[in-house]
Amino acid sequence: MKIIIVFFLAVITLHSQEPNVFFSIPDRATSSSRDFFPLWFTNPLNLKHSKQLKASFLVSPSKYLLPELNSLGSNFSFPLADGLNCGLFLEYLGSKKFSYSNFKVAFQKNIFQQFNIATRISTKMLSIDNFGKKAKFSWDAFLEYVAFQNLTLSFSYKNLLSINDFENQIATFGVQSEILNGYSVGAEVRYFLKMYTSYNFFIYFEPFENIYFDFDVKTNPQVVTFGFGYKLSDIVVSLFLQYHSYLLFSNTIGVVLKF
Numbered sequence: 001m002k003i004i005i006v007f008f009l010a011v012i013t014l015h016s017q018e019p020n021v022f023f024s025i026p027d028r029a030t031s032s033s034r035d036f037f038p039l040w041f042t043n044p045l046n047l048k049h050s051k052q053l054k055a056s057f058l059v060s061p062s063k064y065l066l067p068e069l070n071s072l073g074s075n076f077s078f079p080l081a082d083g084l085n086c087g088l089f090l091e092y093l094g095s096k097k098f099s100y101s102n103f104k105v106a107f108q109k110n111i112f113q114q115f116n117i118a119t120r121i122s123t124k125m126l127s128i129d130n131f132g133k134k135a136k137f138s139w140d141a142f143l144e145y146v147a148f149q150n151l152t153l154s155f156s157y158k159n160l161l162s163i164n165d166f167e168n169q170i171a172t173f174g175v176q177s178e179i180l181n182g183y184s185v186g187a188e189v190r191y192f193l194k195m196y197t198s199y200n201f202f203i204y205f206e207p208f209e210n211i212y213f214d215f216d217v218k219t220n221p222q223v224v225t226f227g228f229g230y231k232l233s234d235i236v237v238s239l240f241l242q243y244h245s246y247l248l249f250s251n252t253i254g255v256v257l258k259f
Contacts, residue, residue, distance in 0.1 A: 023058050030174040033184055038058060043156075055259070057073070073091040116146075154174040213227065221246065235255070
């Protein structure tokens with residue numbers, strides 16, 4: 001039975017529109033106002049915080065309650081010339097029977113202090129024993145506009161070069177507001193151009209210094225994610241717990257190092 005489940009996960013990983021099959025991290029069009037959670041794995045707009053060399057490592061043990069299925073990830077982000085920031089990402093999901101890897105390169109830049117733009121190129125590879133390998137290329141674009149001091153509007157478009165029915169294009173519109181110092185709320189509409197519409201609501205808050213929380217709810221599919229983080233000098237440790245309506249529970253542990 002588990003072999004069937006693993007095979008099913010491998011197939012939907014390549015062709016479905018799940019926001020993030022590798023880790024239990026929220027996938028948003030809006031960037032975080034704080035440099036804390038490793039959300040740049042899912043949104044390169046967060047590379048705006050890359051003022052120095054930063055290394056991140058993620059692990060999701062027993063993915064979707066399958067002991068033999070694990071996810072590993074690493075990222076190195078750093079500033080370049082003229083305010084340009086770069087991120088290199090490597091993600092892996094697999095077991096003894098199959099593996100699914102993703103290599104991403106992302107660039108981000110602030111323009112006129114009000115606009116934050118980013119682009120990301122991904123190359124994904126699925127390998128299944130006795131079934132061969134299949135690769136997929138994708139290109140995503142992100143835009144963020146600071147309309148007012150505490151109000152941010154965002155837009156992202158994924159799979160810009162989609163040429164077949166298995167690679168759905170996804171447009172996301174988002175808004176985020178910092179209602180109090182250290183307390184942010186936001187909402188997003190994610191439009192799957194060939195399928196359906198999904199809504200996302202989230203809140204981020206810092207009740208104490210160096211302690212952060214993140215709560216995220218999506219409607220289609222139904223996904224609830226809770227994030228907790230603790231910052232100690234140049235080291236950040238975070239934990240994400242996620243419940244998916246049909247993939248059930250998963251978790252991700254992250255460590256961020258600054259140099």
